[in-house]
Amino acid sequence: MGIPHLTTFLRPYATLDSLKGKDIVIDGPGLAYHIYHICLGTKKSAGNYFEANPSYKELGETVLAWLDGLERSGAAVKRIYFDGRLPPAKLDVRYQRLNRNTQQLEKYHKEYASGLRYRLSSTNRTTSTSFPFAFSPQRPNFTKLPASSFLVPAIIEALQNSSKYKHLVAIVPGEADTYCASYVSRYGGTILTGDSDLLVHEIGTDSSVSFFQDVEVSSTADSWTLQSQIFHAGSIIKRLGLPPSYGIRALAFEIFMDCHGSFSKLLKQAIALTAINQHQNMYQDFVKEYLPVDIDVVTLGSELLKPSVVKAALQVLDPRICEYVLQFPYFMKCLGLFHSSSGSKDGANNINVFLPFLIDSPSRTNAWEMSTSIRQLAYGCINLLLPVEERTTSVFENKRQANASRGREWEIPSASDISEACIEVINFLHETRSKHKGQSVADHWTSISFAQDAEWSESIDKVSLGKKVLAGLQISDPDDTIRKTSDWDWDMIHVMAQIQGSHYSFRILKQMITFLTLIGGRNSVPLPLLQLNDMLQNLPCLSDLNGLEKMDSILRTMKETILGDSSQKIGISTATSAEVSKQKKKRKRDNSNKTGTANKKPTNPFDVLGTDW
Known part of the structure; x- marks a missing residue:
């Protein structure tokens, strides 16, 4: 999260140096956001967030170009670490961030209540010869909404699909910055990050920290090379006269206790260890998140899975799905790690999932809602691996919320219910x-999202938003080059968010099934789950995901495919027979007087009425 003013205070003590010959360890989440802002900076003619927002393909290509530039400059990248689990103590901070994102979206929605204009010509990039190392500030208009929903997974996917860099990527059972610090503390090197917290970690006196925004092309070198401001820990500690056994932590703690103090005052107190001596217990709590970790795989007893097996299986999961898995003590024990419960008073034993923040319409039900049943099945898969005493019956999903609520609790299937649920999804x-025969793979999965929307809308007696948007869409000639501007309303944006939420829900399911097979082998996985996994293999990767930049063509294609097919009635059930649909309506009538508390364990999580507590 960063220590306020720490980088500013220490910047005069950094040195400009070439990256040639340096061993580099990279803070993965920081890299992802740096790449995102680099891409925003190239959209010189964009007029709003949607025109400036880069595609996932563009993000992937840019991160590879950035790493190629480091290599070309003579630097050697040793590791790229990504968070696999954030500390439970940061749960309240995450809720605050989620609420802040929600408020941003609500404000933007109010500002553009009648919709906005999207000009395809304004999405073009303008790059310099030093791209992607010429960092250009973005206009405030581009950052009025949170970054791309699947930014970090898209960057990881691009790296894992690269034969050159995939062996460097590690999704770790903790915070990336802790693993970066532990690596250079043992082996030496320079950490590239966007977080000033790395200056506080124990990195060793011979290691250093540099920030992404400081990396630039050298203007004086005869050959193309990169340089950056280097914060050398040992040198800074010595020049400032800080106690060697405490180092920069002493100054950081003084700032933590008095963020408005002057540098000279805080430095003097840090040298004398004033705050540390006066608040020893607070200091011990302060340094907990900066303690080193063992970056090697440990050896444990035979009653647990081999740590190397679990560590390898975690690499197929996106960070937030990895975090879901690692909330169960069994897997932490397999890795030889201590499991701590939630740091939030009202969520000590809850299993929390923080879904990526979708850019949807705040005036409508969250765009994640209609694909909940797929995620319920995905979450339930973990019960096939866990000891009986750790199996769970529900999870809390955290997504856009209009108040300070702590997520929504969803019931998930037991181990014995998984096969039946899989068969429903397969059907x-x-x-x-x-x-919809003859569709492209991407269009096939988009059609599935419209079918989910139709099923979910019918179950709650509402008109399908997808059907409404398609019915009102004016079809133009796709080859008409004169039409370069589109008028978007929030219903269209919401439908696109539903498409993305559907895609990512199936991605979660695919990853969880893959995790099961890597842990226990295919023979340990129920046959319906394997059959479903086979059907998910052509799910497009994020770089091929139909994003907002393709909205017009997607909706045009769906209108021709779905509404143009007289045999297709978008309002009917697409997952079950007409008889089962009648049974659903009867069940809904039977439950009409209930307050929403589920008394029945769901045997079919694909039931779009999905049980919530």
């Missing part, structure tokens, strides 16, 4: 595919 996918 749904087969039926949708049979109605």
Whole structure:
């Protein structure tokens, strides 16, 4: 999260140096956001967030170009670490961030209540010869909304698909910055990050920290090379006269206790260890998150899974799904790590999932809602691996919320219910595919999201938003080059968010099934789950995901495919027979007087009425 003013105070003590010959360890989440802002800086003619927002393909290409530039400059990248689990103590901070994102979206929605204009010509990039190392500030208009929903997973995916860099990527059972610090503390090197917290970690007196925004092309070198401001820990500690056994932590703690103090005052107190001596217990709590970790795999007893097996299996999971898995003590024990419960008073034993923040319409039900059943099944898969005493019956999902609520609790299937639920999803996918033969892979999965929307809308007696948007869409000639501007309303934006939420829900399911097979082998996984996994293999990667930049063509294609097919009635159930649909309506009538508390364990999490508490 960063220590306020620490980088500013220490910047005069940094030295400009070439990166040639340096061993580099990279803070992965920081890299992802740096790449995002680099891409925003190239959209010189964009007029709003949506025009400036880079595609996932563009983000992936840029991060590879950035790493190629480091290599070309003579630097050697040793590791790229990504968070696999954030400390429970930061749960309250995450809720605050989620509320802040929600407020940003609500404010933007109010500012552009009638919609906005999207000009395809304004999405073009303008780059300099030093791209992607010429960092250009973005206009405030581009950052009025949170970064791309799947930014970090998209960057990881691009790196893992690269034969050159995939062996450097590690999703770790903790925070990336802790692993970066522990690596250079043992082996030496320079950490590239965007977080001033790395200056506080124990990195060793021979190691250093540099910030992404400081990396630039040298203007004086005869050959192309990169340089940056280097914060050499040992040198700074010595020049400032800080106690060697405490180092920069002493100054950081003084700032933590008095963030408005002057540098000279805080430095004098740090040298004398004033705050540390006066607040020893607070200091011990302060330094906990900066303690080193063991970056090697440990050896444990035979009653647990081998740490190397678990560590390898975690690499197929996106960070937030990895975090879901690592909330169960069993897997932390397998890794030889201590499991701590939530740092939030009202969520000590809850299993929390923080879903990526979708840019949808705040005036409508969250765009994640209609694909909840797929995620319920995905979360339930963990029960096939856990000891009986750790199996869970529910999870709390955290997404856009209009108040300070602590997530929504969803019931998930037990181990014995997984196979039946899989069969329902398989039947749904087969039926949708049979109605839309000849589609491209991307269009097939988009059609599935419209079918989910239709099923979910019917279950709550509402008109399908997807159907409404498609019915009102004016079809133009796709080859008409004169039409370069589109008028978007928030219903269209919401439908696109639903498409993305559907895609990512299936991605979670695919990753969880893959995790099961890597842990226990295919023979340990129920056959319906394996069959479903086979059907998910052509799910597009994030770089091929239909994003907002393709909204017009996607909606045009869906209108022709779905509404143009007289045999397709978008309002009917697409997952079950007409008889089962009647049973759902009867069940809904039977439950009409209930307050929403579930008394029945769901045997079919694909039921779009999905049980919540």
